[in-house]
Amino acid sequence: MVIIVAFEILTKGVLLKPNSFVSLIQQNAYVIILAIGMVMVIIATHIDLSVGSLVAFIGGVCALLMERQGMNWVLAIIVSLIVGLIIGCWQGFWVAIVGIPGFITTLAGMLIFRGLATVIVGESVPITSLAFRGIARNYLPNILGFWGPFDGLSIVVGVLCIVAYVWSQISNRKRMEKVGLVAEPMVMTVIKCVIISLVIAFVTYLIASSGNANQGGIPIMLVIVGVLVVVYNFILTRTVFGRHVYAVGGNRKAAILSGINTKRVDFILFVHMGFLSAVAAICMLSRLASATAQTGMEFEMDAIAACFIGGTAVAGGVGTIPGAVVGAFVMGVINQGLSIMGVDTAVVKTIKGLVLLLAVAVDIMSKRKKN
Numbered sequence: 517m518v519i520i521v522a523f524e525i526l527t528k529g530v531l532l533k534p535n536s537f538v539s540l541i542q543q544n545a546y547v548i549i550l551a552i553g554m555v556m557v558i559i560a561t562h563i564d565l566s567v568g569s570l571v572a573f574i575g576g577v578c579a580l581l582m583e584r585q586g587m588n589w590v591l592a593i594i595v596s597l598i599v600g601l602i603i604g605c606w607q608g609f610w611v612a613i614v615g616i617p618g619f620i621t622t623l624a625g626m627l628i629f630r631g632l633a634t635v636i637v638g639e640s641v642p643i644t645s646l647a648f649r650g651i652a653r654n655y656l657p658n659i660l661g662f663w664g665p666f667d668g669l670s671i672v673v674g675v676l677c678i679v680a681y682v683w684s685q686i687s688n689r690k691r692m693e694k695v696g697l698v699a700e701p702m703v704m705t706v707i708k709c710v711i712i713s714l715v716i717a718f719v720t721y722l723i724a725s726s727g728n729a730n731q732g733g734i735p736i737m738l739v740i741v742g743v744l745v746v747v748y749n750f751i752l753t754r755t756v757f758g759r760h761v762y763a764v765g766g767n768r769k770a771a772i773l774s775g776i777n778t779k780r781v782d783f784i785l786f787v788h789m790g791f792l793s794a795v796a797a798i799c800m801l802s803r804l805a806s807a808t809a810q811t812g813m814e815f816e817m818d819a820i821a822a823c824f825i826g827g828t829a830v831a832g833g834v835g836t837i838p839g840a841v842v843g844a845f846v847m848g849v850i851n852q853g854l855s856i857m858g859v860d861t862a863v864v865k866t867i868k869g870l871v872l873l874l875a876v877a878v879d880i881m882s883k884r885k886k887n
């Protein structure tokens with residue numbers, strides 16, 4: 517919030533204009549999507565350096581299927597997702613079955629798939645399908661019309677999000693009390709609900725006021741990101757697989773002794789990462805409307821940085837998807853704010869590097885104090 521306020525002042529109010537905020541979501545969706553998978557991989561003490569190259573390669577495959585083979589854009593998306601799953605199985609095999617560290621496996625993958633992207637794409641493959649390009653540019657239909665200057669659907673969805681969050685907090689308290697655990701003080705729960713509700717309300721206001729009589733409101737890209745965040749947060753926090761991921765990251769030897777199939781966990785993690793890389797590739801291809809071999813450069817760095825800035829522990833075992841999403845927004849706000857200010861790209865990279873270094877330093881120092 518401090519970073520947002522600072523850039524709002526430095527950009528003279530441009531950063532949080534409705535259209536600027538929607539643009540922030542559309543331009544940084546790929547970071548959030550990749551960070552969702554990356555945070556699970558890092559929790560399990562691995563790393564994936566290949567996601568940027570996968571975005572370029574899978575995006576190239578999707579573009580060639582549509583433009584050179586004449587494939588329907590929906591079928592091309594399905595094939596691209598399958599390619600992502602196959603690549604995830606490929607990398608998961610080397611990590612889980614053969615036992616090659618994830619760092620080495622994905623470093624090789626980064627080189628392999630960047631090379632393949634260069635071979636199959638060439639200079640560029642433009643996308644002519646308006647329907648496919650609309651994934652990144654269009655909005656949900658204004659089915660409820662405009663309530664004054666605001667999109668009605670956006671307001672309804674915002675209210676439902678607030679209700680869902682408050683209900684989840686109350687449910688968590690009841691669940692903890694039911695099993696005999698000590699819940700946080702009620703005052704803290706109320707304060708948390710009020711703050712988050714105000715944030716959701718403000719975001720709803722920005723989205724609802726970004727439209728016009730023809731289109732506007734909730735971007736399709738936000739829907740894709742929102743669904744992935746909800747689904748994967750459920751997987752990580754409410755399923756046996758999610759608990760196994762934390763157990764493996766916390767203490768792999770203890771996890772093995774307790775009967776957890778760590779090889780299976782590692783394999784599935786990289787399958788998920790391959791799938792999410794394919795989703796990010798589709799979203800990025802739609803936004804750029806052209807496939808190039810250079811697409812996805814340094815995407816892995818943005819995703820990794822988002823995870824660490826969002827509180828994921830360097831040593832593994834600790835991290836959350838909401839935290840990674842916050843980290844991705846921090847990276848996005850820095851990019852957007854400095855871009856509005858006209859700062860040179862090299863300086864932007866320097867600042868992002870310093871922010872990452874500071875985030876990891878804070879994590880390490882806080883652990884030292886606890887010990």
